[in-house]
Amino acid sequence: MERNFKLGVEFAKELDSKDELKSYRERFYLGEGELYFDGNSLGACSKDAEESLLEMLDVWKKEKILIWNVKDGKYFKYPQYLGGLSAPLVNADENEITITNNTTMNIHSALATFYRPTGERYKILVDELNFPSDAHAVASQVKLHGLDPDKAIKVVKSRDGRNIEEDDIIEAMTDDVAVALLPSVLYRSAQLLDMERLTKAGHDKGIIVGWDLSHSIGSVPHDFKKVDPDFAVWCTYKHLSGGPGSNAALYINKKHFGTDPGLAGWFGNKKESQFLMDHRHDPELDADAWLTGTPNMLSMAPIEGVLKLFNAAGIHNIREKSLFLTDYLVFLIENRLEKYGFKNGTLKDHNRRGGHIALEHDDAYRISLALKEKNVIPDFREPNVIRLAPVALYNSFEDVHKVVDILEEIVTEKTYEKFSDKRALVV
Ligand SMILES: Cc1ncc(COP(=O)(O)O)c(C=O)c1O
Secondary structure: OOOOOOOOHHHHHHHHHOOOOHHHHHHEOOOOOOEEOEOOOOOOOEHHHHHHHHHHHHHHHHHHHHHHOHHHHOOOOHHHHHHHHHHHHHOOOHHHEEEEOOHHHHHHHHHHHHOOOOOOOOEEEEEOOOOHHHHHHHHHHHHHOOOOHHHHEEEEOOOOOOOOOHHHHHHOOOOOEEEEEEEOEOOOOOEEOOHHHHHHHHHHOOOEEEEEOOOOOOOOOOOHHHHOOOEEEEOOOOOOOOOOOOOEEEEEOHHHOOOOOOOOOHHHEOHHHHOOOOOOOOEOOOHHHHOOOOOOHHHHHHHHHHHHHHHHHOHHHHHHHHHHHHHHHHHHHHHHHHHHOOEEOOOOOHHHEOOOEEEEOOOHHHHHHHHHHOOEEOEEEOOOEEEEEOOOOOOOHHHHHHHHHHHHHHHHOOHHHHOOOOOOOOO
16 A cells, blocks of 8 residues: 655654554553564553453452352353454454463474374475474474474475565475465564465365464454464464463364364363263363363463453454554655665565564664663564564554664664674573
């Protein structure tokens, strides 16, 4: 979309005055003068997340073990209750999603279920730019089957180090591939893949297709009725602001209900017979079959409040503002920062990008430290990327303008030069 942006802070203020989501900012805890641009890594805490957590603590205080019985068993059925609240984000049925584990464990659980290598079809297809934990999970699952990761994992290479060509993925979907595990949005460059096209191409070749939505959930709407993936996983602590280590989501397409879960446990048993304590597993006939042990209630409670907030705001409205904010950021980068060696490393096409911008610079690491000194919180990804995520529910156009002002000041005054290039433990 062509937008007629203008330079100058007055223009940013004008955009803010027309922003229909601006009242949501008050729901979040943001420091005085802080410019939080790292919601793509760990979303800011909201009052809504805090309230649902405190509510659960209150129930625990008063009810103790009876927490599982009160409110019609709401907390006993909490994984699916939260799954249901997540359904509008991906246009899935409520019982196709359950909230459990972390993202990596959900990949293990899905692969333990769907990866059934045979002599002819034994490979898992991944891409070179996916998040390391996905690659580690895939390698260990291959090894559990006694296979050699070098032979059983097929890696689609990037042509430019930033993006993955969809045609290359499709070309790699050969008859020996059993499962493809792909990211919806690449964690570094923010490239958004055409999930519908790739899932269909995989299915045409008899491949099980799973997606990791960690970098798109809560900023990009998905339509699983159209995409029709076999399974999907995502974390809830990035754009969704569920809290540090909040539990992840596991989506299982309803066509797979009744499939034996690869990793079973008593919480995956049918609820009505769970407490009969039978050693024979009688799994639920929906995504809850993939639950294992007692849900991590305190890591789930904040998700309830924040999902209600996202649903009230509407994921399509969130996407619209997110694209507007990132378009504006790219405009300012191109018009004010390129002359200092900065480059936008994210595709501009709305259909091909998620909710953050990869700002590239040869001195990106030290500049990211200088930003933090100025109360701007981005993150850094090797080798040269500062990720900047203006988040629709709590960042403003004026915030974007201020960040660009500060970046310009840092490079013109060379304040970043006083920092060491030696990487910190967490960057
Ligand atoms: C794409 C992607 N997959 C998986 C993970 C790992 O998630 P978790 O720590 O919940 O296992 C991350 C974490 O940032 C991620 O970005």
